[in-house]
Amino acid sequence: MENRPTLLAAKKKREIGKFNKSHTKSRRHFVRDLFLKTPKYIPLFDNSYIKRYYFNMNLKFLGRGAGFNPVEGSTSAYFIDNNEMFLIDCGESIFKTVMEKKLLDSVSALNVLITHTHMDHIGSLGTLILYGSVVKKLPVKIITDKNMGFLSKLNVFLIEIAGLTEKMYSLADVSEYEGKYSSFSKVSYFKTKHCDEVESCGILFETDCGMLIYSGDLYDPAPIMEIINDCDKSTKKIDKMYIDSNNDIKPNLHHISIHILKDMLSPELKSKVYCMHVNSNQCIEEALAYGFNVVELG
Numbered sequence: 001m002e003n004r005p006t007l008l009a010a011k012k013k014r015e016i017g018k019f020n021k022s023h024t025k026s027r028r029h030f031v032r033d034l035f036l037k038t039p040k041y042i043p044l045f046d047n048s049y050i051k052r053y054y055f056n057m058n059l060k061f062l063g064r065g066a067g068f069n070p071v072e073g074s075t076s077a078y079f080i081d082n083n084e085m086f087l088i089d090c091g092e093s094i095f096k097t098v099m100e101k102k103l104l105d106s107v108s109a110l111n112v113l114i115t116h117t118h119m120d121h122i123g124s125l126g127t128l129i130l131y132g133s134v135v136k137k138l139p140v141k142i143i144t145d146k147n148m149g150f151l152s153k154l155n156v157f158l159i160e161i162a163g164l165t166e167k168m169y170s171l172a173d174v175s176e177y178e179g180k181y182s183s184f185s186k187v188s189y190f191k192t193k194h195c196d197e198v199e200s201c202g203i204l205f206e207t208d209c210g211m212l213i214y215s216g217d218l219y220d221p222a223p224i225m226e227i228i229n230d231c232d233k234s235t236k237k238i239d240k241m242y243i244d245s246n247n248d249i250k251p252n253l254h255h256i257s258i259h260i261l262k263d264m265l266s267p268e269l270k271s272k273v274y275c276m277h278v279n280s281n282q283c284i285e286e287a288l289a290y291g292f293n294v295v296e297l298g
Ligand SMILES: [Zn+2]
Pocket: 066, 067, 118, 120, 121, 217, 277
């Protein structure tokens, strides 16, 4: 049996550890809050100005495969901000990956963005919400906006088919997320064309480094070209474009062909494309050869 001084020393060490942890967290939040209140351009006495530090938003991918390419996992990405997890889509393989990475073990909330209701995008959403709310006791929110034509069907799926209750998650309008996080100042959905059977959306984040576009699944690049044109006409710029990619030679009725996309973008914009939802290894090789990036799992 350990003697009393050793036990007391161990108790004290634990208490110091707890204090340091909470202290570090509050200091981090203080710095973040101060940053959010700081203007992007700080004027100096000689009429010049300096830019403050910019947060660069990067998505981490849990899977990057197309619906029929399960080897690469269902395409889904996440980031953590303010100790809250933001997850984009939750297809068949994603709950397993979230568990393996213990991603819900240390966050204080789960916010989910959904692009459409194909199973490679919502196949394990019911299980994730159930686990997040009931086991982990996290507030779970689905981030929504008016462009989500599939939202009522998603609710029916979660409540009437997946067996969830309304206490397990809530719907939160995109406006609730404006100006509150370090990674992005605003988030919104834009309508896309993917297939006749389901409505679909892409996601647009406004960040310190420019627009971050997440295409979701789509065959018609028009909404992305529209965002690019809007940026050209304003002071906004494109930071990154995560694009659903396919290497079919013949016209594809559901996804963008990289053979077509390569001719639509300038070399500068091509370097900002990150291919995801890839249908094969050959697609990855061809995308890289065209000067696109391909998302890495991480
Ligand atoms: Zn898909």
